[in-house]
Amino acid sequence: MDRGVGRRAMVLAPVVGGVVGGLAAGVVVGVLAVRPGAGLLAAVLGVLVVAGVSGGLHLDGLADFADALGSRRDRETMLRIMKQSDIGPFGVLSLVGVLLVDVAALAVCIEAGFGWQAILIAVVASRLTLVWTCRSGVPSARPDGLGGVVAGTVPTWTAALVSAVVTAGAVVAFGWAAGVAVLLAIGVALAVTRRARKLLGGVTGDVLGAAVELALPISLLTLALSS
DSSP: OOHHHHHHHHHTHHHHHHHHHHHHHHHHHHHHHHOTTOHHHHHHHHHHHHHHHTTTHHHHHHHHHHHHHHHTOOHHHHHHHHHOSSOOHHHHHHHHHHHHHHHHHHHHHHHTTOHHHHHHHHHHHHHHHHHHHTBTTOOBSSSSHHHHHHTTOBOHHHHHHHHHHHHHHHHHHHOHHHHHHHHHHHHHHHHHHHHHHHHHSSBOHHHHHHHHHHHHHHHHHHHHHHO
């Protein structure tokens, strides 16, 4: 994949998020149609659909990034840790933590009658992080891998335009809380990118996945607290 293709893929990530979120929303609606009181089951299955469609790649990225940061080692060692196939204690904690928040927050939204909307908004918002983690001026931590293909490919004005469209659409369709959820997801992307640049010298595919997976629970939690 060349950088031009990588740029288009990152810009279209929120659209893909809409498809994935739509599938998860359909599962939530379907479960509740069969068993109206099964909010927790619907939440678990909805979150599993989101994770499964991506093949668990974003979750894997989060675990690798957490293990690297948790090691508190030098840059080269952290990059090496992120390439290893095993998972350490920080990776396990990060996975358990985000999945628990995902399920719990979505269950609260379902109880409030805002379930399918919440998972749709949150998944789109989480994929929006990719336009910011790959914006102009953000380097790749290493020349190879996904980071080397997509880092710095999205013009900042494009990231801002896509974000404005997504935020406005969320507010119009679902209310102000949806817009706040989107903006907080962008904040997660900026924070993760800043941390990666400071400690790793740039982003990698794992960093992109970490941003996606950290933005998802933040968005769901925002919607749950406002439901």
